[in-house]
Amino acid sequence: xxxxxxxxxxxxxxxxxxxxxxxxxxxxxxxxxxxxxxxxxxxxxxxxxxxxxxxxxxxxxxxxxxxxxxxxxxxxxxxxxxxxxxxxxxxxxxxxxxxxxxxxxxxxxxxxxxxxxxxxxxxxxxxxxxxxxxxxxxxxxxxxxxxxxxxxxxxxxxxxxxxxxxxxxxxxxxxxxxxxxxxxxxxxxxxxxxxxxxxxxxxxxxxxxxxxxxxxxxxxxxxxxxxxxxxxxxxxxxxxxxxxxxxxxxxxxx
Amino acid sequence: xxxxxxxxxxxxxxxxxxxxxxxxxxxxxxxxxxxxxxxxxxxxxxxxxxxxxxxxxxxxxxxxxxxxxxxxxxxxxxxxxxxxxxxxxxxxxxxxxxxxxxxxxxxxxxxxxxxxxxxxxxxxxxxxxxxxxxxxxxxxxxxxxxxxxxxxxxxxxxxxxxxxxxxxxxxxxxxxxxxxxxxxxxxxxxxxxxxxxxxxxxxxxxxxxxxxxxxxxxxxxxxxxxxxxxxxxxxxxxxxxxxxxxxxxxxxxxxxxxxxxxxxxxxxxxxxxxxxxxxxxxxxxxxxxxxxxxxxxxx
Numbered sequence: 001x002x003x004x005x006x007x008x009x010x011x012x013x014x015x016x017x018x019x020x021x022x023x024x025x026x027x028x029x030x031x032x033x034x035x036x037x038x039x040x041x042x043x044x045x046x047x048x049x050x051x052x053x054x055x056x057x058x059x060x061x062x063x064x065x066x067x068x069x070x071x072x073x074x075x076x077x078x079x080x081x082x083x084x085x086x087x088x089x090x091x092x093x094x095x096x097x098x099x100x101x102x103x104x105x106x107x108x109x110x111x112x113x114x115x116x117x118x119x120x121x122x123x124x125x126x127x128x129x130x131x132x133x134x135x136x137x138x139x140x141x142x143x144x145x146x147x148x149x150x151x152x153x154x155x156x157x158x159x160x161x162x163x164x165x166x167x168x169x170x171x172x173x174x175x176x177x178x179x180x181x182x183x184x185x186x187x188x189x190x191x192x193x194x195x196x197x198x199x200x201x202x203x204x205x206x207x208x209x210x211x212x213x214x215x216x217x218x219x220x221x222x223x224x225x226x227x228x229x230x231x232x233x234x235x236x237x238x239x240x241x242x243x244x245x246x247x248x249x250x251x252x253x254x
Numbered sequence: 255x256x257x258x259x260x261x262x263x264x265x266x267x268x269x270x271x272x273x274x275x276x277x278x279x280x281x282x283x284x285x286x287x288x289x290x291x292x293x294x295x296x297x298x299x300x301x302x303x304x305x306x307x308x309x310x311x312x313x314x315x316x317x318x319x320x321x322x323x324x325x326x327x328x329x330x331x332x333x334x335x336x337x338x339x340x341x342x343x344x345x346x347x348x349x350x351x352x353x354x355x356x357x358x359x360x361x362x363x364x365x366x367x368x369x370x371x372x373x374x375x376x377x378x379x380x381x382x383x384x385x386x387x388x389x390x391x392x393x394x395x396x397x398x399x400x401x402x403x404x405x406x407x408x409x410x411x412x413x414x415x416x417x418x419x420x421x422x423x424x425x426x427x428x429x430x431x432x433x434x435x436x437x438x439x440x441x442x443x444x445x446x447x448x449x450x451x452x453x454x455x456x457x458x459x460x461x462x463x464x465x466x467x468x469x470x471x472x473x474x475x476x477x478x479x480x481x482x483x484x485x486x487x488x489x490x491x492x493x494x495x496x497x498x499x500x501x502x503x504x505x506x507x508x509x510x511x512x513x514x515x516x517x518x519x520x521x522x523x524x525x526x527x528x529x530x531x532x533x534x535x536x537x538x539x540x541x542x543x544x545x546x547x548x549x550x551x552x553x
Contacts, residue, residue, distance in 0.1 A: 057425070059424070079424055079425075080424060080427045080428070080429050081427070083424075083425060083426060083427030084427065088425045090421075090425075094419075095419070095421055095422065096422050096425065097419065097422060098414070098415045098418035098419045098422055098423075099418060099419065100418050101411075101414060101415065101418055105411065108411065109411055109412065109415050109426055110426060112408055112412075112426070112427075113426045113427055114426070114427035115427070117407075117408040117409045117411075117412045117428070118407065118408055118409055119404070119407045119408075119409050119410075120407055120408055120409075121403075121406055121407055122406055122407060122408050122410075122411050165426070
């Protein structure tokens with residue numbers, strides 16, 4: 001078996017609510033993610049899906065447990081540093097892009113993800129042909145709007161841009177946090193199809209949270225069911241093929 | 255004529271205030287009250303040192319450094335101390351008041367008979383008030399140039415992204431706290447430089463000269479935006495200077511109407527409030543359509 005690209009060992013994370021109450025969310029997660037895995041993640045609200053992503057990305061630090069990236073302990077590594085190998089797309093199209101910068105400027109920012117940024121003139125014009133080619137892959141006209149301010153884009157285009165930004169420098173791990181949930185069904189389907197194609201073509205390792213059981217079954221080579229802060233089921237590609245949506249619901253019953 | 259030249263000179267020198275505040279108000283997206291303290295701080299540092307016989311160049315440079323230090327304090331209070339930015343700025347501003355009194359040893363110092371940046375041999379030869387115009391143009395071009403360069407680097411783009419969407423900036427590995435601190439230091443450095451130049455132009459520094467600083471700075475920014483509309487970022491920076499000059503000309507006109515210099519803060523606030531309410535007024539009064547109809551050909 002290949003070595004895991006990311007490993008979580010008995011990770012426990014608590015979250016502070018608005019009224020200052022400390023609530024345990026992740027209650028001992030064990031997970032080995034292998035290169036090329038495309039894992040879909042389902043779970044009820046409060047199961048800990050977003051907290052899992054925040055813990056992997058470093059915006060939340062676990063109270064106990066260990067995270068390893070390529071065998072190296074990253075439990076205490078800062079969120080900024082982890083962006084060297086983690087790309088992330090948020091659910092809210094507004095989260096992942098800078099509205100008052102142009103599409104091309106956003107992409108240029110993303111090419112420096114996790115790298116040091118110097119007082120060196122940005123090379124926007126020189127990058128435009130490359131950006132045009134990349135944007136065309138998203139199949140929604142983004143390539144014609146490179147010089148548009150992002151606030152002028154549709155939600156679908158904005159989310160497509162977020163996806164491009166997260167993958168323009170190949171990340172070791174791509175986190176997709178319900179990245180199509182805020183879009184209309186047609187746009188959502190298109191973005192999911194492109195996502196799937198890109199992950200396969202570029203051999204990305206990805207985790208995707210979704211609320212749609214159909215999507216969870218249709219995409220990816222592995223499926224995780226989170227429940228009450230733990231991995232309730234870790235379903236392989238083979239098992240997944242024979243599963244139906246109704247089978248998935250049974251995991252949510254007590 | 256002299257009055258207009260003087261107003262343009264003032265507008266150019268005061269433009270630095272708008273340029274400094276632009277970094278925080280428009281790019282980082284918050285109002286930094288520190289500037290009300292750093293403006294007189296720059297004046298105090300420059301004037302106190304010049305009156306002790308220091309070269310005006312060095313004294314002005316020290317003023318800039320003092321402003322950056324003040325920005326650093328606000329930045330640390332905000333990012334590391336987790337104090338809301340408005341309060342962090344007010345705290346630093348209030349603290350600087352005492353420091354200014356210490357530096358000046360009183361509530362004002364005069365520069366009479368001292369060499370300043372505005373009365374060197376070359377500038378002395380120019381007609382009256384042209385010294386401030388020439389110095390203003392040079393300084394504005396240098397600072398605007400530096401800012402345009404800065405904002406067009408990889409580092410500067412990360413700075414802009416920090417203000418535009420901090421959570422995205424973080425997810426791209428940008429150290430947003432560091433960017434905010436750098437922004438506050440740059441901004442307050444420029445504002446202190448402005449204070450140093452204005453004090454040398456006036457021939458004195460006064461403990462109360464900072465009152466209304468932020469309103470004047472915002473007026474330059476907003477008048478520039480209202481007057482010139484949709485612009486690129488580089489053009490916007492230039493518009494700040496033009497806005498500052500327009501603002502000085504408005505004040506000149508108001509003074510000509512018979513108001514006294516004591517009324518200036520009231521007038522400044524009214525001008526700024528009107529400019530900021532323009533979009534609302536436009537909605538209520540429907541000014542645009544009749545004006546457009548007025549200038550368009552009848553068809």
